[in-house]
Amino acid sequence: MKLWIGIGVLAALFAAAFIIIPMLSSSGDDAGEMVRHIALGSKIRGLDPQDIGDTTSSSVGSQIFETLYTYAYLKRPYEVIPLLADDMPTISDDQMTWTIPIRKGIRFADDPAFREGRGRELLAQDFVYSWKRMADLNNRSTNYSAVFAGYVVGLDEFRDYTANNNHVDYDREVEGLKALDSHTLQIKLTKPHNFLLYWLAHLPTAAVAREVVERYDSEIANHPVGTGPYILVGGYAGKSSFSMIRNPNFRGEHYPTEGEPGDKEAGFLDDAGKRIPFIDRVEWSIIEEDQPYWLNFLKGNIDSAGIPKDNFSQAITVDRELSPDLARKGISLNKFKDPSVYYYGFNMDDPVIGTNKPLRQAMSLAFNRQVYIDTFLNGRGELPKGPIPSMFPGYRTDKVNPYVAFDLDLAKAKLAEAEKIQGGPIPPMRLALGGTDTTVTQMGKFFRIQMKQIGLDVEVDYMTWPRFQEAQKTRSHQLFGLGWVADYPDAESFLLLFYSKNRSPGPNGTNYSNPEFDRLYEQAKGLPSLNDRIPLYQKMEDIVIEDCPWLITHYRLAFILHYDWLKNYKPNDFANGTLKYQRVDMALRKRRLKESE
Amino acid sequence: MPSQRSANQWVEAWRRMRRQRLTMFCLAIIVLYIGLAIWAFTGVGFPDWDKGDYTRNNEGCSLQHWLGTDIQGQDILFQTIYGTRVALTVATVAALLAAVIGTVLGTVAGFFGGIIDELITWLYSTLASIPGILLLMAFAFVLKDKQFDLFGWHFRLTGINAVYLALGLTGWVGLCRLIRGEVIKHRDRDYIVAARAIGVSNSRILFRYLIPNVFHLVIITFSLSFVGYIHAEVILTYLGLGVVDVPSWGKMIRDGGQELAKGHWQQLTAAAVAIFIISYALHIFGDALRDALDPKLRGEGI
16 A cells, blocks of 8 residues: 555656646746747846946846936937936037936836835936946946046046045035936036937936945845836846846836838837837846857747857858748848947056057057958958948048058068067967857967967966956956947947046056047047047047057947747847837747747 | 885786786777877977968868868867877876875875874865865866966966866875775784884885885776876866867867867867777776786775
8 A cells, every 4th residue: 555655656746747847837938928038148247237338238237227318219320219208308508507307107116125115216316326326436337437527517526535435425415416306307517518318328327226226235236126127036146047027117118109211011110109018028048158059049949149150151141141941940130230349459558568559560460350250250240440330420441550451571570679669579468358168269269379470479368258347347457359339329439448538447448548539539529510520530540540459350240130939129239128129929939939849 | 025015916917917908908009198198299290289270270071181170270180189198198197196195195194093084084075075076176266377486486377287286186085095094904914013113113114114005006096097087177178177278188079069060070079089099998907907906996996
């Protein structure tokens, strides 16, 4: 008898293991819930919006936090529209005072930090607080110098006050940042700021709640609480996958009714006027290696993906179109120029490389960009000229940058000059790369090989993305590989990377400093007309090309794939938090997955 | 005399092993690998690993490149041979380091007993309780890129040095335990008691009498754990913690796994076959050596 009971119990356990548990784990998809599956290629550095400066953290954080303004999802050219603001800002005649009305009735997501755990209403004061946080030196934000430094009355003084002060009083008044009433924000400027509107549409200026920051303190980056459409379930730190669910407090927002020509035919306006978000749950996974990432995409475990270099020929035909095999699976391809530039940066504070212009030029000349683009990007890159990519006004097709050519003889001549300056042979250098996966190590080896062609020794340090970024903040890299994606549709978004006041922890990671460049940069920032700015941009670009703080490798051409069950998926280079517009046809997904089994 | 007996023991063991053809075949393979490693050390005829050929990368098998080339255009056959050097060096250094630590600590613990024994036992029990590969990864992580200043001599633990140390510092536990047990057994034997009685010093007893009598254990453990170190190096490098800039089997498997998507099977296969053959040979030879040196241990596994 006992034996039979034992067998019965075992059978029940087996049933649980093989039948019930799989049913439970897939019940989310079956319960009619709309789920979006996304994979990230690197770890998240942190979800404190004031400190977000990388695209990985931003892609996650922007679903949770919101800014005053954003970019219209479908319209091109890009147009800034209100998000948390009730209207466009009222700007005084002298351009010095901005008054921004804030939408009423917007609530933060529920969190134990709030009274009774219920998210309270968003107030103008929240922006004042959040922006002071960005200025607070204790937070070591990468963004302050680019966004507000030198522009807001009293905010730089507030920043100075936070230096050597661990207990910052956030009630301390800043004249240029005021909540006129609960829903009106006023910014007073020291001089006109032509890009302020763009920055107000950029994630670092998003609102956080003071209660939340004070409750979680140093753990705030793992406890994001915002007003956006989604909330994070149980943090992300140390996890290889995490989820987001709808924020029940999210206000009623509606899908845009206008787009650019062709959007209607492409189906982007099918959901016009409907209430968003559509997606109930977002499943994020971090997959650093290319092959698991790609196989997960092919299996339909993730809805959209880039194409790893080793799978390119499998996915894309010689005519640069999608392979029929993938098209049959319901996959489609988006090709577009990314507003990005990729480079190896030279730390200008470094005693060897920073003081030796011919050395930097020699290294730039020794790097074979065409081979790099063909070998590691399958041709998905444009040969660069300077820091302004080809899709931006100000780019010169006829510009010749003498240091992006592959010319070993000239490189060796420059190196000989460099050795004179150094007073002997150049000591081995160290290159930091923010990844440890196979492709990154292959790229590191490629760099080493390129430099060895002129007799330079380079050791490569492979580190995780968060560690890489931390080291960048403290200026401890000698050489580093990085890319920059524009934050707004103006070439200034690239040139700010060379402005001396933006040096690390600001976005000027090379710590480049040139008084003439600074002068032109400041002058350009004060000019309201783009046409007036462009000649200055070009002069600045010429200075940077000559000084060579970057070894520019390419401008990226993006090839993005997605399954047809993912609807309303239109690449938008600048808007944050676009998951709320997307929709997943779960029935089609189920059918497609069944077909491919 | 104990040393006389040891010498006879080695001759006898060799005589026994020589009769086994498989063992001799495996020994030949090991010698071949050592030969290849030495060749790689001389570097004669080897390509320059800091040089790429991107007009001929990712090629298939050809007369010029028997096993084709990788993404940097470097010859895969030569990478495999060079991998022998990395694997054997890492394994030798790590096994020696572990053997020294294990023998010294094991003998000291067994011979002196008391608080010293307890301390050492506690140390190796603690290390043994942590899963091997995790411990190894932790050590490799911590040691990687550490800088030291020893007697004015500055050095940095780059990839491969960190692997040596990590393997050596984690690998001595098994040997230490064995030696300790054996030394405890010998400690009260007549010849040691007699030596003590006539006033021979502790260090002389240890080095002249005890260690020679347990030394076969060191050799057996060395040969059997050797293959483990080769695997550990491959695993560490595969995980990105080991060798970075020169070819190694772990790196080939790591790169090759990705290249497989493009139909380039050579890198992965070459490294896997190389590892398989040396593992096989070392296992067979190690087993035979153990049987020959200490038949009592047969079938125990170390």
